[in-house]
Amino acid sequence: MVIVNGEPKEAAGMTVLELLSSMQLKPERTAVMIGDEILSKPDYGKVLTDGETVEIIGFVGGG
Numbered sequence: 001m002v003i004v005n006g007e008p009k010e011a012a013g014m015t016v017l018e019l020l021s022s023m024q025l026k027p028e029r030t031a032v033m034i035g036d037e038i039l040s041k042p043d044y045g046k047v048l049t050d051g052e053t054v055e056i057i058g059f060v061g062g063g
Helices: 014-023
Strands: 003-004 007-009 029-035 037-039 053-058
Touching: 014 029, 014 053
Parallel strands: 003 053
Antiparallel strands: 003 007, 029 037, 029 053
């Protein structure tokens, strides 16, 4: 179980990219923090482990 934005989710064993895809989020429009570390885009292949806390922020354009 991984905590994603405060909610438990069955995401242990998934990569960050797979998690974003399952949530229908585009990696280029997101920032991801695991624990207290902000992940760089090249590290989105990281495999999530049981008990990790993930925060995902999506960016929205406007004008």
